[in-house]
Amino acid sequence: MSIPSETILVEGLPGEAEILIDRWGIPHITASDETTAFFTQGFNAARDRLWQIDLWRKRGLGLMAEDFGPAYAERDRAARLLMYRGDMAAEWAAYTPEAKGWTEAFVAGVNAYVALTEREPERLPPEFGIMGSKPARWLPEDVLRCRAHARVRNLDAEITRHNIAVKYGMEADRFHKGFQPDWTVMVPEGMDPHPIPAEVLRMQNIGAEPNAINLGTPTLPADLADEGSNHWALAPHRTTTGRPILASDPHRVHEQPSLRYAVHITAPGLNVIGSGEPAVPGITFGHNDDIAFAMTIHPADQEDLYIYELSEDLTRYRYGGGWEAIRTEREPLKVRGEPDREIELSFTRHGPILHVNPETRRAYGLRSVWWEAGTAAYIGALGYLKAKDIKGYLAALDSWGAPSSNHVVAEVAGNIAYAVGTKVPLRPNWDGLMPVPGDGRYEWAGFTTTRDMPRHYNPASGWVGSANQYNLPADFDAAFRRTGFEWTDGARYARLSQVLNGETKFSVASTLALQTDVTSVQAKSLVDVLRAIPGTPSPARALLMGWDHRLSTDSAGGALYEAWFTKHLVPTVMRTLPPEGLAAMVAVPDTQHVTNLVLKADPAFGPEPEKARDALMLSTLEAAFAEVTKLLGPDTTAWAWGTLHQGFAEHPLSKYVSPELAAQLNVGPLPKSGAGSTLNNNGYRPSDFRVTSGVTWRMVVDVGNWDASITVNTPGQSGDPRSPHYRDLFPVWAKDEAVPLLYSRAAIEEAAEARIVLKRG
Structure with a gap:
């Protein structure tokens, strides 16, 4: 069958290349050699996502x-503080030997498309x-120097814990977060008890903000608490196919276009398909001829806040037995509509200074694995693209x-495995849970690396997987x-x-059904408590007691439960149990911890904790019932979770253009199932229940029968609003469905809708 074909003359094209685009917008690249393959990947990423990847680079650097004017000057300064500034030779050497050449080719491809425009x-x-702007050309090191697009942790928790301890005492921190395993915080010696200014965390947040367009004051990013990912691999005896099946659905804060981009890269010795970030060469989640692979975040602690005592002239900080000079760099900053500025960036031996308080002569600095060679996000994936x-x-x-991550892998031979990929500081005399003085008493002593972490190979259960839950074995030190x-x-892993x-054998279809499962074990545990409370149930209580704990789009109980849990139960528990005012210091409560406080009827409920707990649950439930009645009307049989909980892909520029143009840029809304406690993780903002985080891309791989694999990427593969693939997958995603992830040449040819042939210009 003949399909539309376009030939493009491309400057610097190393060899021969072709891009077949299937009917779902997935590009299948065939190149004469590996260098040309990665060149074409970069060219194609720019073809489909130029605005997005150009913004990614400008944000990161x-x-x-x-491009956008003086409102972004502070954000630029913060981003430059978070860049990698180490030795590039050491950085390149930290990855697979092909990484440098492949990245150079990828960047050359991006630049070739910029030249074409x-x-x-x-x-x-x-x-x-x-915006009246233009795309810029890239350097290969730009890809590696941009670190903050994949967050590490736990600066926010350190600051919150410190400030709670200063105001209320260390014992009050038990209302902030739960620890796994059980742990008593090692309070650092020598720490001056003072509140840490909000400016410290704000500077890191605006430098790492994922959705970077805001033409007014920069905003903080959506909290990462609702983010999470699921993945698992099933052994052949656990599937209906007799082959392994691998499932992957990474979750992040939603962006428009989607954070992920699916692509197929083929050259002699290389044949890999899957998803990654469009501004990064290679593929992170996917498969080649021999193995399938995926990852989720393993929430290790990879950063620390250091607090420094400064000299009277604020140019030195106390270290060891004396004073050490602050290193200062001055850089030009171009500002649209204004003369160039000069910005000042300050660093200690540990990393960038986020904030200085001249009155108290304190500086606040960040130490992160970001400054270590080999920690550019996802570049490590280049090493396994050709693994056999x-x-x-x-x-x-x-x-x-x-980022520190859980990995699952399955091979055609039938084996499955799990491992952790990470680089976590060894802290010999503290636990990383609070800020520490930067005077030399608290130094990293090497790293816990991938080889030190747990691994599982062909377990008797017939599956390996994770959902960001606590997964360190009992014998881990x-x-x-x-x-x-x-x-x-x-909660997600409990359901998984x-x-x-169980005894079920899984097919590709039933694996997708489990990925999109909307049963909340969290909800069941809390509804069981409601059921045990004496007395005649109110209409609100009766509705939840008769509910199946599923957050489907048509669920009345789901609408009530989520309004109750998110907007009433959790906030009321946090206002009632801890000391007054503590709740305001916890930006996003630890939902698992709050649920446990309720389930156990924590002594902080009062002298009769179960009775007080029950009363609080009932009163907050009635308040939620009244709120949902206002939102959805008095007829509870007409209530539906999907009426409140809607997927909506909002373009960052849509607020600043005409309604007609905004309608072309935005996609949706459509009803969406699930929530943060379900495997089908679709987190939302409490103000209006709009979906803001969770699944945008997912994949199920039939290992060895590759053409039977499926995927989805919402709202579409393309980032260009003029493309038919800008919004075509949004309804598929909203209905929890998928499309084929084709691999064989015959299947691709059959599904192809366009061909692009690249020739040397």
């Missing part, structure tokens, strides 16, 4: 003000015309730095390694293990 301006995405088996995959993980004590709510520990 602190170059926003040149200069010759043919009609190829520029409309956002450049809206699990052994080769795990060998590639040895150099993994960031957490007291020595102290890799992290603060974990994501375990509940299903996978």
Whole structure:
């Protein structure tokens, strides 16, 4: 069958290349050699996502003000503080030997497409015309120097814990977060008890903000508490196919276009398909001819806040037995509509200074694995693209730095495995849970790396997987390694293990059904408490007691439960149990911890904790019932979770253009199932229940029968509003469905809708 074909003359194209685009917008690249393959990946990423990847680079390097004006000058300064500034030779050497050449080729491909838009301006995405800006050319090191697009942790928790201890005493921190395993905070000696200014965390947040467009005052990013990811691999005896099945659905704060981009890269010796970030070469989640692979975040503690005593002239900080000079760098900053500025960036031996209080002569600095060679996000994935088996995959993980992550892998031979890829500081005399003095008493002593972390190979259960939950085995020396004590709510993993520990054998279709499962074990545990409360149930209580704990779009009980839990129960518990005012210091409560306080009827409820707990649950439930009645009307049979909980892909420029243009840029809304406590994780903002985080891309791989694999990427593969693939997958995603992830040449040819042939210009 003949399909539309376009030939493009490309400057600097190393060899021959072709891009077949299937009917779902997935590009399948065929190149004469690996260098040409990665060149074409960069060219194609710019073809589909130029506005997005150009913004990614400018945000990461602190170059926003040149395009968007003085409102972005502070954000640029913050971003430059968070960049990698170390030795680039050491940085390149930390990855697979091919990483440098592949990245150079990828960047050359991006630049070739930018050059093409200069010759043919009609190829520029409309956002450049809206803003009156132009795409910039890249350097290979730009990809590695941009660190903050994949967050590490736990600066926010350190600051909150310190401020709680200063105001209320260390014992009050038990209302802030729960620790796994059980742990008593090691309060650092020598810490001056003072409130840490809000400016410290604000500077890191605006430098790492994922959705960087805001034409007024920069805003803080959506909190990461609702983020999470699921993945698992099933052994052949656990599937209906007799082959392994691997499932992957990474969750992040939603962006428009989607954070993920699916692509297929083929050259002699290389054949890999899956998803990654469009501004980064290679693929992070996917498969090659021999193995399938995926990752989720393993929430290790990879950063620390240091507090310094400054000299009277504020140019030195106390270190060891004397004073050490603050290193200062001055850099030009281009600002649209204004003369160039000069900004000052200050650093200690540990890293950037986020804030200085001249009155108290204190400075606040960040130390992060970001400043260590080999921690550019996802570049470590380049090492396993050509792995032939699990052994080769795990060998590639040895150099993994960031983000700290759980990995699952399945091979055609039938084996499955789990491993952690990470680089976590060894803290010999503290636990990383609070800020420490920067005077030399608290120094890192090497790292816990991938080889030190747990691994599982072909377990008897027939599956491996994770959902960001606490997963360190009992024999892991957490007291020595102290890799992290603060974990994501375990509700998703509880549901995953509940299903996978059964006797069911899974197909690709039933694996997708589990990925999109909307049963909340958190809800069941709380409704069971409601059921046990004496007395005649009110209509609100009766509705939840008769509910199946499923957050489907048509669920009346789901609408009431989520309004109750998020907007009434959790906030009221946090206002009632801790000392007055503490709740205001906790930006986003630890939902698992709050749920446990309720389930256990914590003594802080009062002298009769169960009675007080029950009364609080009933009163907050009635308040939620009244709120949902106002939102959805008095007829509870007409209530539906999907009426409140809607997916909506909002373009960052849509607030600043005409309604007609905004309608072209935005996608949705459509009803969406699930929530943060379900495997189908679709977190939302409490103000209006709009979905803001969770799944945008997912994949189920039939290992060895590759063409039977499926995927989805919402709202579409393309970031260009003029493309038919800008919004075509949004309804598929909203209905929890998927499309084929084709791999064989015959299947791709059959599904192809367009062909692009690249020739040397």
